[in-house]
Amino acid sequence: MDIRSQIAMVFHLDKCIGCHTCSIACKNIWTDRKGAEYMWWNNVETKPGTGYPSKWEDQEIYKGGWEKKGKSITLKGAGKFKGLKNMFHNPNMPVLDDYYEPWTYQYEHLFEAEEGDDQPVARPVSLITGEPITPKAGPNWDDDLGGSQEYARKDVNSQNLSAAEQEAMFQLERMSFHYLPRICNHCLNPACVAACPSGAIYKRGEDGIVLINQKKCRAWRMCVTACPYKKSYYNWNTGKSEKCLLCYPRVESGQAPACMHSCVGRIRYLGVLLYDADKIEAVASCDESELVQKQLDIYLDPNDPMVIKMARANGIPESTLTSAQKSPVYKFVKKWGLALPLHPEFRTLPNLFYVPPLLPTMAFVENGTYETTSESFWGAIEKSRLPMQYLANLFSAGNEKTIETVLKKLMAVRLHRRNETVGDLPENEVSDPMGEVTMDKDTADAIFRLTSLPLFDERFVIPAAHREEAMEMLESTADVKGNTGFGFKEPPKRGL
Amino acid sequence: MNIYPMKYLLLIIGFAVSSVVLAGEGEDIFKKTCAACHTIGKGRLVGPDLQNVTQKQSKEWLLAFIKSSTSVIKSGDADAVAIFEEYNRIMMPDNNFSDDQIMAVLDYISQGSQGGSGGSATAATPATDILAETTPDNVANGASLFDGHRRLSNGGPSCASCHKVRDERIFSSGTLAKDLSQTYENIGTAGVSAIVKNPPFPVMQAAYKNHPLTEEEVIDLTAYLKSVSEQRIYQVPADFSMFFGIFGILAFIAIFMSTIILYFKRKRLAVNHDILSRPSKVIN
Numbered sequence: 001m002d003i004r005s006q007i008a009m010v011f012h013l014d015k016c017i018g019c020h021t022c023s024i025a026c027k028n029i030w031t032d033r034k035g036a037e038y039m040w041w042n043n044v045e046t047k048p049g050t051g052y053p054s055k056w057e058d059q060e061i062y063k064g065g066w067e068k069k070g071k072s073i074t075l076k077g078a079g080k081f082k083g084l085k086n087m088f089h090n091p092n093m094p095v096l097d098d099y100y101e102p103w104t105y106q107y108e109h110l111f112e113a114e115e116g117d118d119q120p121v122a123r124p125v126s127l128i129t130g131e132p133i134t135p136k137a138g139p140n141w142d143d144d145l146g147g148s149q150e151y152a153r154k155d156v157n158s159q160n161l162s163a164a165e166q167e168a169m170f171q172l173e174r175m176s177f178h179y180l181p182r183i184c185n186h187c188l189n190p191a192c193v194a195a196c197p198s199g200a201i202y203k204r205g206e207d208g209i210v211l212i213n214q215k216k217c218r219a220w221r222m223c224v225t226a227c228p229y230k231k232s233y234y235n236w237n238t239g240k241s242e243k244c245l246l247c248y249p250r251v252e253s254g255q256a257p258a259c260m261h262s263c264v265g266r267i268r269y270l271g272v273l274l275y276d277a278d279k280i281e282a283v284a285s286c287d288e289s290e291l292v293q294k295q296l297d298i299y300l301d302p303n304d305p306m307v308i309k310m311a312r313a314n315g316i317p318e319s320t321l322t323s324a325q326k327s328p329v330y331k332f333v334k335k336w337g338l339a340l341p342l343h344p345e346f347r348t349l350p351n352l353f354y355v356p357p358l359l360p361t362m363a364f365v366e367n368g369t370y371e372t373t374s375e376s377f378w379g380a381i382e383k384s385r386l387p388m389q390y391l392a393n394l395f396s397a398g399n400e401k402t403i404e405t406v407l408k409k410l411m412a413v414r415l416h417r418r419n420e421t422v423g424d425l426p427e428n429e430v431s432d433p434m435g436e437v438t439m440d441k442d443t444a445d446a447i448f449r450l451t452s453l454p455l456f457d458e459r460f461v462i463p464a465a466h467r468e469e470a471m472e473m474l475e476s477t478a479d480v481k482g483n484t485g486f487g488f489k490e491p492p493k494r495g496l
Numbered sequence: 497m498n499i500y501p502m503k504y505l506l507l508i509i510g511f512a513v514s515s516v517v518l519a520g521e522g523e524d525i526f527k528k529t530c531a532a533c534h535t536i537g538k539g540r541l542v543g544p545d546l547q548n549v550t551q552k553q554s555k556e557w558l559l560a561f562i563k564s565s566t567s568v569i570k571s572g573d574a575d576a577v578a579i580f581e582e583y584n585r586i587m588m589p590d591n592n593f594s595d596d597q598i599m600a601v602l603d604y605i606s607q608g609s610q611g612g613s614g615g616s617a618t619a620a621t622p623a624t625d626i627l628a629e630t631t632p633d634n635v636a637n638g639a640s641l642f643d644g645h646r647r648l649s650n651g652g653p654s655c656a657s658c659h660k661v662r663d664e665r666i667f668s669s670g671t672l673a674k675d676l677s678q679t680y681e682n683i684g685t686a687g688v689s690a691i692v693k694n695p696p697f698p699v700m701q702a703a704y705k706n707h708p709l710t711e712e713e714v715i716d717l718t719a720y721l722k723s724v725s726e727q728r729i730y731q732v733p734a735d736f737s738m739f740f741g742i743f744g745i746l747a748f749i750a751i752f753m754s755t756i757i758l759y760f761k762r763k764r765l766a767v768n769h770d771i772l773s774r775p776s777k778v779i780n
Contacts, residue, residue, distance in 0.1 A: 136771060
């Protein structure tokens, strides 16, 4: 057993209001630079929809992630031969039009325009060419367009649904949508790291954050293709690739990442998970039907004395163990089994988990009126507006059973709390769903508390960084004592 | 205090010392660079015997000729052209020596000339014909040394790295330097062995400075070049130039076609091409 610690995340989709505050917080800190304007390390998509970049989930187009080959797995679009083949022309890589051409508005024109017959306007200009453009795409161009022809109906996740089901999904008064905020998953088996020919991408030992070394990056852009979530971006100005760094300078100083800190709906949770690195290959190359369960099994119980002993032996600091025990992510993912990875079939073992949305159940039109009443208070999970298969395609590699269990648990909590606060439900209408998912009242109350009333420190349990220990693994600090300290890391252009 | 006399004194001392040093240097340079082709009073080798050369020509002429014989010959100087024609049109390599160094060499030559033919020693002239006892084995050894099948024992680069000969046995050879097919005929055993042993050409000098050839290797290579020179009119080396051209064109077509096939199912347009290519109503 090779126990390591990983900073993992949970996004509670039921709480996401699609305000894009996270995206703006991220953009203001990290990607508000020349060459990075088109990047959204954090973006919020409307589902059903094609997302950003367009149809990123369709690996027949972009060839990202891993695919099973024999007993193990290989990269779908990178590797020695494929990499060589696509070295000078990589047709699987998203082009700028697959993202969007970033633009701004000529605001100065409003003040500086010559006097004339017309009202001056602020024309959109491209941030790449500087020429006036007509924006035709954006990072959230299909925002809230849950039933649109161009976007929602081209969602990759609904392609394996029957024609009738698809039609039902998009009927007027029946269609629905939810939001899907996405950042880098800081995967356990990252395809970007495996694909990089320069060895510039690495997964930090102490917290599992995946980073690109900007000095080593040689602009091969294999990571852009390899990442199935398309969360590695190429900066055309610096000639280097960039990606979400989980705000590691903030995390190291005990602050939550900017997107999480700014989240209005407070949907985001961050904490440590302990996992067994020896099992990664076996889990990543298991059968698709077992992927979710096997991935969840790789994470270990931080309260297990055996696990603690092995973790200590592996050099995991005590503070990290303590925060692993308090981790909200551990509770959502392992203890309660409410959160699932996004697209586990890409086999990268992502560390960002989603509590799937418990969308309203189906209403129907009767006698010309929109009828929402149903025989039971919330309606049955099976009658969700979104077909179960659709959510299963998103979060459980097509396994409907997994997603149904999670939704039933969420429903049981609601029913229990309704009973607690209002008490107007018949006894069996609460106890039956609770019994079905074997949930006791204390657990339901705990889920309710962490979902709706968590304190800041409960949502973000960030371990102390221990950079000093990470440094000591790389070099003997005593050797350089007195040689470093006050000075310049990069030589100044002039002076000294 | 006036420091100028002091300065001149230093200069004079400097000159005196340097001329002594340079006299020794003259001998040094001559043996290293000139002796491969020239003697002082021991008869002609590749180039002329230099006995009394300082009396035959002016110092300015010698200076210019030693620095760059090529340019003197090209300038049409009658003496220079005559020497060039007389000695089989073999160009003397340009030398990157300072005037002082050349003067030192000339001093050394004039000293040697005064001593007559028995004067100062010149190492290059072999007392006997080194090819007297060669066998076909020597020629075969020379061939394999020439094209690099056998390494030179001190690790020098094989001749074929730069040179070419007309010989069916040698499949490919360099075109960086002179074609050596006719060299033996032009300069004979003494010239070839002297150049191989102690090359006067700057590039060869640099290449073999730390990797000198052994006596046996010199004999083998000289014997081989002799046989090449004798046999060259019977040799018909395979000519690959057409083949390379045709192969190049075919390979290009093959690679081009395979690229088309390999990339046939590629993503050609942006995913949202239909949406993006709609006409816009706004006039830019």
